[in-house]
Amino acid sequence: MGTHTRRRIDADERRARLAVRHRLAPSARASSAEEVAGSLVALHATDPASVFLAVAARLAGEQGEAGPVAGLERALYEDRTLTRMHGMRHTLFVFPTTLVPAVHASTTRDVAARERTMLLKDLRKGSEYDEAWLIETERQVLAELTARGEATGAELGRAVPRLRAQYLYGVGTRQEGPQSLSSRLLRVLGMEGRIARGRPLGAWTSSQFRWAPTPRQPDPSDEDAHAELVRQWLAACGPATEADLKWWTGWKVTDVRKALAAVGAEPVDLAEGTGHVLPDDLDPVGADPGPWAALLPGLDPTAMGWQYRDWYTDPAHKAALFDRSGNIGPTVWWNGRVVGGWAQRPDGEIAVRFLSGVGGAEARAAVGAEAARLRGWLGDVRVTPRFRTPLERELAGGPKGGTAA
Template identity: 65%
Template sequence: MAEGRRYVDVVERRARLAVRHRLAGAARAVTPEEVAASLVALHGSDPATVHLAVAARLTDPARAVPETERALYEDRTLVRMHGMRHTVFVFPADLTAVVHASTGLAVAARERASLLRDMALAGAPDAAWLAEVEEATLAALARRGQATAAELAADEPRLRERFVHAAGKSYEGVHTVSTRLLRVLGVEGKVVRGRPLGSWTSSQFRWAPAPPHPELDVAGAQATLLRHWLRACGPATEADLKWWTGWTLREVRRALAAIGAEEVLLDEGTGYVGAGDAEPVTGPGAPWAALLPALDPTAMAWQRRDWYLDPVLRPLLFDRSGNVGPTVWWNGRVVGGWAQRADGEIVWRIPEEGVRREAAAEVAAEAERLRGRLGATRITPRFRTPLERELTA
């Protein structure tokens, strides 16, 4: 062991995960806001993930859907917006300015430049024209409060303009100004996704004006975000931090220094926790099981996952792009996967026989609770994985 660094073993890391990610029974939360604050961010690429991730962590999971919709669309205490790695997440409202400054600004600059470049190559109107359309679009959205792209195009017809992207290449396609511009405005923090057109599983969203927030210093915002994330997910390696944030290694190291992060020793090398957080963490005590949805923030929180995910399971539980499917957890590690069949039945598989025998009763109980929560709702992950497909075949 390196001098001055405490060794944090796999058992303790799993104990931290169980308690801080509110997965063990005694650690569960009362509100979606508490869940989001504990995790920093909920993956929002698949709309169902947000509600199912909250439900798995609430003392009363039956309240997950109405309470999450309240937080997202009525109280606006949670906000769905672009964040790390150009991905859509749901964040606590008080972190939106931090996320925008720490991760959004650089992505936004690239997105706007890409749109202008693609339009120029296609012979579409110039930046001045686009600026006019943008101003009119934001004004229309402010008048409506929330609107679909089609509704905004009724107010600003130039949003319907089309241009060819990547002409002559294998991925050539026709883009509308509305699709690309609203995406740019999203990563620039000017608009956010509002209430979906259908149920809570719908991926068709209205757009809404972004809540006002102060413009923060980039380095300060990065330090703040990292402090929150290490509290939720530390210890973590530099590779984990770089992957999760999408920052450069230089930015990661600058933020670690700014918050006075402490080094610990992990099986894979040097890890980091927040200042004052290097002391041992007591586990939940009782065994626990959880059925987490595809893209759950716990399963996707770290780049290096061997301490909670057997590499043998990776080909079954991840798609080719690295998106995780529905997972079965037992005492702080992924042990299998689950799926919902067309008749609503929740089916699961744990390949390792010894673990299957040990965890069967708890996992079966969680599956039954999940079926009860879903009722007549049917869930198909946006990114299908081999085991999920096999279980539903």
């Protein structure tokens, strides 16, 4: 009886997979925002600009040169093929709408239940309002939204005075102080899938969104939801470890293991230990994707895809590229490695700094071309990351060793 030898996948092969599956190599770029989101499973949306920058970096030809704004806004606000909602780790993402039921059932629903419980607890401690009052307030808000089609929180507050009610938050703590019900209740309703974020006020970089009613979709079973999300994620990010998946989803390790078993995930050897791939994903990757460069935004889903990042980011560069909470800033990539950072200066120029050797003139020319492409479609728009990192701050402020494109 033969001995089964576990497949080993090295860093070079992982970087080749990333180039194609994350739509970063020129030959693998996408034709639409929906293709990008589907390939990555989720786009980080805590910073609204990151969604657009992440899509733009992965669009082919004229699509990439023109930028992602029109296509992404159509997908989000007209066709509704993409949905902005809270998901893994209590974080705001943009998902393919077809994946929303699985995300809600596996992840968001439990977080929403905790948020509602905490809101009711705070109301009871810091006001005279009770659960019956809150339910009636919700009914009025949902009725107003249905009649209007969409509205901002301020517009809803004027139409539904209850939404402007205040309560004492953090009773008995150093954080004690008055807080308005509006933003917190709308957040809970959004996490419950009863309302959704619509168009922002102002430009695409704005974080002030209108709200709209959303039809409730039936949730799959917990087991099916966990399995579907893991299946999608492994297709995009496999191989990866249990620790990577636990970090990315925010699930308990028991839920991670059940989901991996449900999809029939195969163990493989990685430099950091045991990884997992889908059962039909054991074969080596195909043709070499060729050299590629990319300028990815802060919180990009590729840079934030794994907990263990040494195979694509030099640990020596962590202090420059990450903030104190672990959020990654804008990064420069060459052939599957983070080799530097970038920032937009007040005059619109894209400043780049390399933190490690990048293969000479070919790499620098390719990075320069990507910087010029980004500068071209941004035009007069100025983008400042919500979570600023040391290198981004330095580059945004002036030359100091950075090169402008």
